[in-house]
Amino acid sequence: MSNDSSVGRVVRELRSLAETGSPGDQLPSTRSLVTRLQVSPVTVSQATASLVAAGVLTSVPGRGVFIAPRSTRHTHDFAWQSVTLGSQMLDVQPIRALQTDADPSVRNLNSGYISADLQPRRELMAAATRALRRPSGWSTAPPEGIHELRQLFAADLGTDTADVLITPGTQAALNSAFRSLASPGQTVLLEEPTYPGAIVAARAAGLQITPVPTDRDGLRPALLRSALAATGARVVLTQPAFANPTGHTLAATRRAEVLDAVAAAGAFLIEDDWARDLALDAPAPPPLFRDDRDGHVIYLRSLTKSASPSMRVGAVAARGPVRERLVDSRLAEDLFVPRPLQEIAIELLSSPAWPRHLRRLHAQLRGRRDALVSALHQQVPQITVDSVPQGGSHLWARVATSLSETELVAAAHAAGMVIGPGTQFHTGEVAGLQLRLSFGAAPQDELRAGAGLLARLLADG
Amino acid sequence: MSNDSSVGRVVRELRSLAETGSPGDQLPSTRSLVTRLQVSPVTVSQATASLVAAGVLTSVPGRGVFIAPRSTRHTHDFAWQSVTLGSQMLDVQPIRALQTDADPSVRNLNSGYISADLQPRRELMAAATRALRRPSGWSTAPPEGIHELRQLFAADLGTDTADVLITPGTQAALNSAFRSLASPGQTVLLEEPTYPGAIVAARAAGLQITPVPTDRDGLRPALLRSALAATGARVVLTQPAFANPTGHTLAATRRAEVLDAVAAAGAFLIEDDWARDLALDAPAPPPLFRDDRDGHVIYLRSLTKSASPSMRVGAVAARGPVRERLVDSRLAEDLFVPRPLQEIAIELLSSPAWPRHLRRLHAQLRGRRDALVSALHQQVPQITVDSVPQGGSHLWARVATSLSETELVAAAHAAGMVIGPGTQFHTGEVAGLQLRLSFGAAPQDELRAGAGLLARLLADG
Numbered sequence: 001m002s003n004d005s006s007v008g009r010v011v012r013e014l015r016s017l018a019e020t021g022s023p024g025d026q027l028p029s030t031r032s033l034v035t036r037l038q039v040s041p042v043t044v045s046q047a048t049a050s051l052v053a054a055g056v057l058t059s060v061p062g063r064g065v066f067i068a069p070r071s072t073r074h075t076h077d078f079a080w081q082s083v084t085l086g087s088q089m090l091d092v093q094p095i096r097a098l099q100t101d102a103d104p105s106v107r108n109l110n111s112g113y114i115s116a117d118l119q120p121r122r123e124l125m126a127a128a129t130r131a132l133r134r135p136s137g138w139s140t141a142p143p144e145g146i147h148e149l150r151q152l153f154a155a156d157l158g159t160d161t162a163d164v165l166i167t168p169g170t171q172a173a174l175n176s177a178f179r180s181l182a183s184p185g186q187t188v189l190l191e192e193p194t195y196p197g198a199i200v201a202a203r204a205a206g207l208q209i210t211p212v213p214t215d216r217d218g219l220r221p222a223l224l225r226s227a228l229a230a231t232g233a234r235v236v237l238t239q240p241a242f243a244n245p246t247g248h249t250l251a252a253t254r255r256a257e258v259l260d261a262v263a264a265a266g267a268f269l270i271e272d273d274w275a276r277d278l279a280l281d282a283p284a285p286p287p288l289f290r291d292d293r294d295g296h297v298i299y300l301r302s303l304t305k306s307a308s309p310s311m312r313v314g315a316v317a318a319r320g321p322v323r324e325r326l327v328d329s330r331l332a333e334d335l336f337v338p339r340p341l342q343e344i345a346i347e348l349l350s351s352p353a354w355p356r357h358l359r360r361l362h363a364q365l366r367g368r369r370d371a372l373v374s375a376l377h378q379q380v381p382q383i384t385v386d387s388v389p390q391g392g393s394h395l396w397a398r399v400a401t402s403l404s405e406t407e408l409v410a411a412a413h414a415a416g417m418v419i420g421p422g423t424q425f426h427t428g429e430v431a432g433l434q435l436r437l438s439f440g441a442a443p444q445d446e447l448r449a450g451a452g453l454l455a456r457l458l459a460d461g
Numbered sequence: 462m463s464n465d466s467s468v469g470r471v472v473r474e475l476r477s478l479a480e481t482g483s484p485g486d487q488l489p490s491t492r493s494l495v496t497r498l499q500v501s502p503v504t505v506s507q508a509t510a511s512l513v514a515a516g517v518l519t520s521v522p523g524r525g526v527f528i529a530p531r532s533t534r535h536t537h538d539f540a541w542q543s544v545t546l547g548s549q550m551l552d553v554q555p556i557r558a559l560q561t562d563a564d565p566s567v568r569n570l571n572s573g574y575i576s577a578d579l580q581p582r583r584e585l586m587a588a589a590t591r592a593l594r595r596p597s598g599w600s601t602a603p604p605e606g607i608h609e610l611r612q613l614f615a616a617d618l619g620t621d622t623a624d625v626l627i628t629p630g631t632q633a634a635l636n637s638a639f640r641s642l643a644s645p646g647q648t649v650l651l652e653e654p655t656y657p658g659a660i661v662a663a664r665a666a667g668l669q670i671t672p673v674p675t676d677r678d679g680l681r682p683a684l685l686r687s688a689l690a691a692t693g694a695r696v697v698l699t700q701p702a703f704a705n706p707t708g709h710t711l712a713a714t715r716r717a718e719v720l721d722a723v724a725a726a727g728a729f730l731i732e733d734d735w736a737r738d739l740a741l742d743a744p745a746p747p748p749l750f751r752d753d754r755d756g757h758v759i760y761l762r763s764l765t766k767s768a769s770p771s772m773r774v775g776a777v778a779a780r781g782p783v784r785e786r787l788v789d790s791r792l793a794e795d796l797f798v799p800r801p802l803q804e805i806a807i808e809l810l811s812s813p814a815w816p817r818h819l820r821r822l823h824a825q826l827r828g829r830r831d832a833l834v835s836a837l838h839q840q841v842p843q844i845t846v847d848s849v850p851q852g853g854s855h856l857w858a859r860v861a862t863s864l865s866e867t868e869l870v871a872a873a874h875a876a877g878m879v880i881g882p883g884t885q886f887h888t889g890e891v892a893g894l895q896l897r898l899s900f901g902a903a904p905q906d907e908l909r910a911g912a913g914l915l916a917r918l919l920a921d922g
Binding site: 341 | 468473507508515543545549550551577598615616617632665728747755773786801802
């Protein structure tokens with residue numbers, strides 16, 4: 001990279017000499033190292049000094065440099081860090097499990113993303129080729145995002161371009177929103193069950209979580225009202241359409257009730273519209289954002305679910321003073337979303353290939369969902385799917401078994417399959433064993449094989 | 462984008478009809494709107510419902526939809542947000558000023574980035590073309606970053622690949638580090654003066670800032686020791702090489718003293734090595750990270766300064782338990798750095814074009830620095846440059862004038878030039894008027910013209 005890489009290289013060479021040689025052996029002279037390693041004398045002496053400091057070498061002025069006795073070599077002592085850092089670790093295990101690159105030998109039915117074969121890879125490459133030809137491709141971008149991209153999201157949502165802000169995906173947007181809307185120690189209401197990224201973000205912002213149960217019709221307005229009143233929370237997070245993990249959609253009859261409860265409490269409702277592009281059977285209901293008059297709804301949207309996990313571009317829409325706070329937070333967090341990604345998103349979204357991709361994606365996801373639902377129905381009597389989701393990429397199932405969740409998940413893993421343990425989606429108590437099965441993550445035959453495996457595990461259990 | 466964009470389009474069409482028409486006018490029938498706007502009846506009814514909710518239209522069952530009387534139309538009332546949000550605004554103005562896309566009519570001498578003509582645009586395009594051919598280009602990436610890229614940073618630093626974590630630039634890395642190493646209300650020590658992004662990040666993490674003055678030899682060890690003792694701070698931020706804004710480098714004789722002070726206090730030292738790739742006269746001194754034995758130094762590096770502002774890829778190196786906390790924080794913040802950017806960085810850094818770019822960049826920056834220093838020396842007797850920086854892209858200058866900083870900055874702005882007000886780099890009191898002048902931001906003739914303008918403004922003042 002810079003001149004400095006040669007110092008690093010020499011450090012590694014000398015360290016390896018020290019490890020293979022005997023303590024007390026003299027090192028080759030600077031001159032011979034210069035010739036052998038093709039570096040400058042300054043580089044050799046910088047590298048030597050750093051290894052002397054680390055106790056690997058000793059320098060005897062006037063005589064030379066020697067391999068240090070092993071006893072004097074410094075062993076790193078990191079114990080002090082435990083004292084300084086304290087015990088406040090963030091438990092990110094649930095989202096870490098979702099992020100690891102799929103081991104191809106494992107059947108992963110617990111993924112936040114659609115499988116590679118459903119992603120528009122060719123379209124992304126074409127969009128990238130066009131975008132990177134733009135002369136401005138590598139300049140800075142405004143903290144709000146590129147105007148043209150904001151316009152695309154705004155038009156889809158039916159709002160002003162000025163209300164829309166580009167973010168690097170929903171996780172970052174959630175963090176910004178939680179931090180901008182609430183202070184550490186305050187309470188946030190999360191619909192229950194909810195997705196692990198939201199739980200981690202709320203905890204990272206130092207917020208207390210109060211779960212608000214949902215049913216097949218989404219958030220329960222009476223419980224929402226009582227939670228707002230009991231906790232004084234001013235932030236509510238919900239996924240009104242095809243919620244993750246349940247697949248439930250907020251009933252039309254409840255929309256006004258939910259918005260009224262939030263408005264009456266002077267609260268914000270974060271609407272994470274994660275599956276708008278994954279409506280499988282009929283168009284998704286309109287965003288709650290459209291029914292909101294006075295800026296109570298903060299709307300989140302992302303392309304990671306419908307395009308590709310690395311298309312880390314999303315949008316936040318908000319109205320009123322809170323919009324400025326969100327822009328300021330964006331700036332403080334990481335200045336702006338890399339322009340090349342934004343330019344690629346513009347090319348992708350405005351290309352005729354995008355609606356074609358979505359149509360193909362919907363057909364594929366429908367086929368996968370139906371295959372998994374019918375395989376479970378036919379082969380696994382212990383599993384009940386309360387309602388077949390009309391959008392998204394997950395199935396939420398109840399399991400009747402004497403196995404514990406830990407036992408079932410471990411048994412599945414030992415048999416080469418990852419399934420989503422229901423407790424990861426809860427912050428309160430869980431009644432019975434629940435699983436999230438991601439039908440977007442694997443082709444139909446894999447899903448059928450997965451159902452077959454579950455049948456065997458549950459029959460044994 | 463999705464089916465939903467048609468609802469947005471119809472909302473806008475109907476809203477415009479309502480605005481141009483008269484209250485009480487009946488809207489065209491659903492059937493005629495379907496034909497005219499080429500959308501489905503469902504789309505029309507969704508759009509209509511949302512405008513009825515917004516008070517723009519009224520619906521009379523059995524008769525049709527009408528333009529609502531203007532008096533009943535709802536005006537947004539965002540006042541409740543002020544109550545809910547409270548007054549804890551984050552002051553991001555200093556970094557906002559650095560981010561706005563350059564108005565070409567303005568001579569910008571206060572930029573965090575090198576000017577477009579110094580950026581390796583052709584090399585970036587070539588790297589992108591190669592990177593995007595990789596079949597894995599759009600998959601997820603591990604939260605730690607792609608192994609090959611971590612290896613490149615690790616080799617340069619002379620450390621294990623396992624110690625290195627990829628981040629989306631230094632601002633994000635600083636936020637993660639502050640939040641992982643300290644809790645809201647605790648104190649962080651920032652060298653004084655320092656860069657505005659660090660001040661904003663510390664405040665965003667809810668930390669108290671204690672400034673530790675520097676001189677031409679960098680951080681003053683005695684003051685650092687007393688600040689650590691007085692505040693109980695466990696986090697120190699410094700730029701040991703070519704600090705922004707001063708250009709000062711930590712003296713060789715102070716390195717061990719600074720590290721000892723930090724170790725004695727059980728503290729972390731964040732080493733922001735922002736200008737490693739911008740050493741202009743001689744190689745930069747080795748990173749402090751190399752002299753650190755027990756994991757006290759958290760090392761930050763970025764490509765935004767030497768490649769392009771949108772090459773938002775950097776690295777953090779850390780050893781011991783803190784490394785895991787930083788990885789967890791990365792995951793919680795935004796899951797992972799987009800893979801395409803990481804792949805492009807790998808191609809760029811491992812190409813022979815990269816060292817060629819750095820050599821050309823150094824020569825250009827040297828020329829610009831020397832031109833600005835000599836123009837100031839010759840034309841502006843009121844300005845003193847205490848020490849000519851041997852790296853980076855900024856000059857730090859004292860100004861003798863009866864004008865206030867606000868007056869001078871405003872006068873320069875009125876004359877079409879942006880300069881960096883010294884107070885933006887301070888969190889404590891400032892003695893006298895200071896300016897940061899970014900020689901990396903403009904070609905030599907612009908810098909000379911800028912010096913000429915300052916001479917006129919100061920002669921008038």
